[in-house]
Amino acid sequence: MLKSCFVTFLCAALLLFCLPVFAQMPNEPVQMADGLRANGKIWVVVAVVFTIIAGLFIYLINLDRKLTALEKK
Amino acid sequence: MRLSWWKILCMVQLLTLAVVGIVGGVPAKPIINESIRNLYFHVSMWFAMMILFTVALVNAVKYLRTGKLKYDIYAVEYTNAGIVFCILGLVTGMIWANYTWGKPWSNDPKQTGAAIALLIYLAYLVLRGSLTDIDKRARVSAVYGIFAFFMLIPTLWVIPRLLESLHPGGMGNPAFNTKDADVRMRVVFWPLAVPGWTLLGVWITTLRIRIRILEEKKLQHA
Numbered sequence: 001m002l003k004s005c006f007v008t009f010l011c012a013a014l015l016l017f018c019l020p021v022f023a024q025m026p027n028e029p030v031q032m033a034d035g036l037r038a039n040g041k042i043w044v045v046v047a048v049v050f051t052i053i054a055g056l057f058i059y060l061i062n063l064d065r066k067l068t069a070l071e072k073k
Numbered sequence: 074m075r076l077s078w079w080k081i082l083c084m085v086q087l088l089t090l091a092v093v094g095i096v097g098g099v100p101a102k103p104i105i106n107e108s109i110r111n112l113y114f115h116v117s118m119w120f121a122m123m124i125l126f127t128v129a130l131v132n133a134v135k136y137l138r139t140g141k142l143k144y145d146i147y148a149v150e151y152t153n154a155g156i157v158f159c160i161l162g163l164v165t166g167m168i169w170a171n172y173t174w175g176k177p178w179s180n181d182p183k184q185t186g187a188a189i190a191l192l193i194y195l196a197y198l199v200l201r202g203s204l205t206d207i208d209k210r211a212r213v214s215a216v217y218g219i220f221a222f223f224m225l226i227p228t229l230w231v232i233p234r235l236l237e238s239l240h241p242g243g244m245g246n247p248a249f250n251t252k253d254a255d256v257r258m259r260v261v262f263w264p265l266a267v268p269g270w271t272l273l274g275v276w277i278t279t280l281r282i283r284i285r286i287l288e289e290k291k292l293q294h295a
Contacts, residue, residue, distance in 0.1 A: 029101070030101040030102060030103050030106065031106060032099075032101050032106055032107055033106075033107045042095065042096055043096070045095055046091065046092050046095050046096060049091040049095065050088060050091040050092060053087050053088055053091050054088060057084050057087075057088075060276060060277070060280075063280055064075060064080075064276075064280060067280060067283050067284065067287075068075055070287055071283065071287065
């Protein structure tokens with residue numbers, strides 16, 4: 001009897017320690033840019049970034065070509 | 074164009090990153106929200122910088138061992154590219170910090186350490202600019218370059234870990250820990266972002282090295 005009482009008490013005490021962990025869990029879902037993706041506008045950003053990176057690469061290839069031509073001279 | 078397999082790889086990686094980096098799945102975390110995607114851009118800058126500076130170090134040692142001037146050119150140009158990535162990393166970090174820590178510069182140990190590292194490398198360029206004799210300049214700047222690289226270890230790797238910091242990897246931070254990036258982000262970060270940005274740095278460096286070598290040849294013919 002005494003032993004089971006002790007175990008119950010110990011469990012309750014341990015649960016008490018867990019309380020701060022539960023308190024830290026967010027009550028509402030974390031806000032993300034889901035709306036942007038839902039109406040598809042995020043793809044506009046993708047298109048812009050893709051164009052910039054592609055443009056930079058075209059420029060870099062151009063530069064590389066010019067250098068090769070100079071080296072061959 | 075000298076088309077190499079790694080130039081194509083670089084283009085494929087960064088163009089894929091432009092799509093996957095923005096619309097790919099990320100864990101939902103408070104405070105950082107969607108800005109968690111900056112991992113692919115801001116953090117990659119530092120990885121690229123570290124790799125470029127390491128290549129510069131190897132070339133500085135090679136110069137001191139052989140005395141061949143081409144290694145001096147390699148070392149300088151890899152350092153130049155590393156400095157560009159360092160500045161980009163610092164600026165992007167400030168932009169990110171403005172929206173997650175509240176202000177762009179909070180004298181955080183990681184920010185201060187990175188700024189010191191950047192100043193040490195800028196001094197490398199000043200030192201080079203102040204010497205006119207080619208061999209002397211190459212020798213002195215190779216020795217200083219080795220010193221500058223080893224200053225990265227305390228400023229970027231050791232001190233920020235010892236002190237309390239807002240930045241991930243420190244104590245009590247609300248931002249980003251290694252645990253925060255899940256497998257969806259890791260499969261973008263390691264195979265695409267880090268090698269992609271590094272290869273871009275290498276590509277630009279090789280172009281600048283070729284310009285330098287052309288200049289040297291022109292000087293010899295004149």
